[in-house]
Amino acid sequence: MEEDIRIYVEEAAGQRTELIGPTDMGLSLMELLKASGYDIQATCGGMALCATCHVEVLAGPALPEPSDDELDMLETLPMVHEGSRLSCQIRLSPRTDGLVVRLAATGA
Amino acid sequence: MPNTISTDICIIGAGPVGLFAVFEAGLLKLRCHVVDALPQPGGQLSEIYPKKPIYDIPGFPEILAGDLVDNLMKQIEPFHPTFTLGERVEQFKKLDDGSFQLHTTDGTEIHCKAVAIAGGLGSFEPRKPAVENLERFEGGKGVHYMVRDPEYFRDRKIVIAGGGDSALDWTNFLANVASDVTLVHRGTTFRGAADSAEKVQKLAEAGKIKLVLSSNVTHLHGNGKLAEVTITGNDGTAKTVPLDCFIPLFGLTPKLGPIGEWGLELENDAVKVNTMDYSTSLPGVYAIGDINTYPGKLKLILCGFHEAALMCQGAFKYIFPDKKYTLKYTTVNGAPSM
Numbered sequence: 001m002e003e004d005i006r007i008y009v010e011e012a013a014g015q016r017t018e019l020i021g022p023t024d025m026g027l028s029l030m031e032l033l034k035a036s037g038y039d040i041q042a043t044c045g046g047m048a049l050c051a052t053c054h055v056e057v058l059a060g061p062a063l064p065e066p067s068d069d070e071l072d073m074l075e076t077l078p079m080v081h082e083g084s085r086l087s088c089q090i091r092l093s094p095r096t097d098g099l100v101v102r103l104a105a106t107g108a
Numbered sequence: 109m110p111n112t113i114s115t116d117i118c119i120i121g122a123g124p125v126g127l128f129a130v131f132e133a134g135l136l137k138l139r140c141h142v143v144d145a146l147p148q149p150g151g152q153l154s155e156i157y158p159k160k161p162i163y164d165i166p167g168f169p170e171i172l173a174g175d176l177v178d179n180l181m182k183q184i185e186p187f188h189p190t191f192t193l194g195e196r197v198e199q200f201k202k203l204d205d206g207s208f209q210l211h212t213t214d215g216t217e218i219h220c221k222a223v224a225i226a227g228g229l230g231s232f233e234p235r236k237p238a239v240e241n242l243e244r245f246e247g248g249k250g251v252h253y254m255v256r257d258p259e260y261f262r263d264r265k266i267v268i269a270g271g272g273d274s275a276l277d278w279t280n281f282l283a284n285v286a287s288d289v290t291l292v293h294r295g296t297t298f299r300g301a302a303d304s305a306e307k308v309q310k311l312a313e314a315g316k317i318k319l320v321l322s323s324n325v326t327h328l329h330g331n332g333k334l335a336e337v338t339i340t341g342n343d344g345t346a347k348t349v350p351l352d353c354f355i356p357l358f359g360l361t362p363k364l365g366p367i368g369e370w371g372l373e374l375e376n377d378a379v380k381v382n383t384m385d386y387s388t389s390l391p392g393v394y395a396i397g398d399i400n401t402y403p404g405k406l407k408l409i410l411c412g413f414h415e416a417a418l419m420c421q422g423a424f425k426y427i428f429p430d431k432k433y434t435l436k437y438t439t440v441n442g443a444p445s446m
Contacts, residue, residue, distance in 0.1 A: 041377065043229055043362045045398070045407050049156065050229070050361050075299040076272040076359030078237030078324070 005097035007032060010058055016100065021092045029055070029101070030088035038103060046088035048073050057083035060099035063090060079104075111216045113190065115141040117423055118210055118220035120197050120367070123151025125397030125412030126226030127180040132420040134187030134444060135436045138427070141218055142189055143210075145196040150177035151228050166410060176409075186444045192216050196231060200370045206392055206426075222392050222423040225379060226412070227399040229362035237269065237356050241328045245354070250334025252355045261286045261353060267337055269325045270357035271295055276304035278357060283317050290318040290349060292325050292339055328354065367399070375401050385422025386415045392426050394419040 005023055008016040021032045030053040034040050041052035048069045054077065057063065063085070066074070070089045074080055081104065090096060117133050119126045122144035130140045148154050150173075158174030165171055171179075195212035200223075202208055210218040234253035236242060245251040255261070255278050265288040268279050276298060279291045291308060298305040312319035320339055326346070327338035337354055340346045364377050373380045373389035378401035381387060386394045396419050397412035405411075424433050438444060 043377070047156070051235075052361070072272075072299060073359070075295075076235065076270070078235070078239075078269075078356070078358045079294070 008100040010102040023093050027092045028088045029090040048086050048089055051077055053087040054104045055085055055087045055101040056081040056104045057085055058100040058102055113141050113218045115139050115220045117222045117224055118218050119224045119226055121226035121228055122149040123228045124409050125416055128413050129224055129416035130184040130187055130189040132417045136420055136424045140189045143192045143197050145231050147194040153177050187446050198366050221427045224419055225395040225399055226397045231365040232360035233363040235358040235361045237358055245328055245334040250353055252353055258285050263287045264352035266353045267351045268355045271298050272359055273300040275357040276300045276308050280307050283311050292320045292323050294324050296321050386419040387422050
């Protein structure tokens with residue numbers, strides 16, 4: 001069994017909440033956020049179709065490049081940030097340990 | 109003369125779960141009519157990922173989404189379902205005798221004894237940007253989320269916002285129709301089709317349109333009718349532009365749509381159901397597949413199939429309260445027929 005990793009969610013007030021995520025279940029960041037009680041619609045279930053799981057990556061390790069599907073979906077959003085990603089497209093793995101994100105799903 | 113259809117169960121949504129519900133209903137000799145806003149059956153499987161393999165359909169180690177839809181269509185053939193495709197159910201009314209009357213966008217009227225909502229992700233609707241006062245100018249007062257009739261914009265001053273294909277395509281098209289076209293894009297580059305992006309650049313260089321990059325439309329102004337918009341650059345500089353119409357084109361996002369206004373109990377944009385028979389808060393109306401929610405809900409096709417079977421049992425009892433329901437095994441009763 002692989003190690004659990006830590007993901008930090010920056011809340012509105014600025015403090016960071018630590019989430020522990022397993023890396024042996026093929027979970028996406030969206031699934032971890034949802035399971036942790038964050039108010040994320042994730043309407044499409046993880047197919048990069050709805051952008052309701054939009055997050056802003058603030059710090060942490062370099063992530064694999066977004067796919068064309070993800071970039072196309074981000075392109076249509078009225079508002080994106082430098083670190084904008086769809087959390088359903090980020091797989092939890094030892095490579096994502098220490099990631100800091102902020103929920104950004106507005107206007108979706 | 110509007111088209112009127114009479115059936116036992118009206119299934120809203122022709123995705124895999126809606127289609128399989130026809131089969132389960134057919135075993136109980138219940139007739140079904142299926143309505144879907146998309147022009148073909150299969151829901152997201154046909155529309156979004158027909159060539160994607162699915163690995164978690166019991167009995168199929170691997171099957172393409174499109175093939176699963178073809179198989180389901182073949183499986184329900186013996187029950188002669190009828191379809192209204194390319195139309196969306198808009199109006200919903202429960203009649204005094206417990207039956208239902210539905211109307212589609214194109215005026216088709218459906219009279220049925222029970223309703224099964226299998227609407228999946230819902231319908232895809234335009235995504236709205238976070239602009240102050242946006243709603244105030246909807247409904248013919250200047251804000252348009254799609255271009256239904258390009259002629260409407262003839263000789264008008266328009267501002268389009270967005271950077272995707274539809275923003276590029278409509279900018280190119282309306283450049284020859286509207287009197288003045290401004291395209292506002294928050295980025296500096298376009299990911300859309302290279303030739304449309306190039307055409308936009310050329311039109312801008314030729315002075316036929318105005319291209320405002322690294323900017324967003326941030327405010328709408330007008331007294332009852334849209335008159336001006338404020339365009340704010342990423343560097344904070346703002347300018348005000350007079351216009352007749354603002355067309356934000358930020359793609360489509362799945363929304364519950366009209367189903368959300370039928371008085372059903374909802375939770376997080378999904379229809380709450382009782383897992384006994386997937387009934388909603390309104391007797392005679394059921395919800396199955398991705399559109400429903402209940403403790404432990406999994407959005408899986410195979411769970412939707414299970415829900416369809418239990419839903420039909422409930423619908424049977426609703427339609428025939430005095431008849432005794434018995435479970436039918438296809439192995440006992442032979443090839444399905446109506």
